Amino acid sequence: MEHEFWHERWKNREIGFHRNDVHPLLTQHFKPIAKPGVTVFVPLCGKSLDMKWLLEQGYQVLGIELNQSAIEEYFAEQNLTPSVHQEGPFQAYRAPGITLYQGDFFELTAKYLQGVNVWYDRAAMVALPPTMRTAYVEHLLKILPQHSHGLLVTVEYPENYWKGPPFSISEQEVMSAYSSMFTVEALCTNSGFTLNGDSQVSEYCYRLKR
């Protein structure tokens, strides 16, 4: 997916991926993974309310998002006025407990993620077509600190059911993407998830442990 694709989605308000609530798989499964106080990296974060929940639970949040309006909307909706500074190729938006970098995930380097302990991927890996997905995982593994672990939410649906995004990702793909560096544990599925009002789609949740 090229940058323009996502900018157009935000401009035209085609943001069906954005939830008006906190993701139930996050609230169910995150706390055993990381203690409050630690920093959670949220790749391709949009203006997800999951970040608000993480902050409320006492976590620090570090996000990266391409689209400037998405970031500005996040802060405006939370009644926060962030400080904004240029940091390398990114605009860094900061408010207590949270930093959102506006820019390209693929330009992030390990130095930006130094304090990260855990990452939370909902609608990031599944937002990308197969070749970009491979590059995404490769880059993520390159920039994450050695000790970090993660919670990943994917979707799965029958072949040819939907052209994506979101793209269907099998458990086998998750295993082959991450199992060289992590123990991958399938935690649960949320089969009540609907795409386009249809329920042939299931969400899956994985814990990735070093």
Ligand SMILES: C[S@@+](CC[C@H](N)C(=O)[O-])C[C@H]1O[C@@H](n2cnc3c(N)ncnc32)[C@H](O)[C@@H]1O
């Ligand atoms: C499907 S949305 C998911 C947003 C968020 N994770 C959520 O759960 O609502 C994917 C987001 O990734 C952003 N994005 C796409 N490519 C990106 C890139 N290369 N770097 C940073 N953000 C990107 C898009 O602008 C979009 O907001």
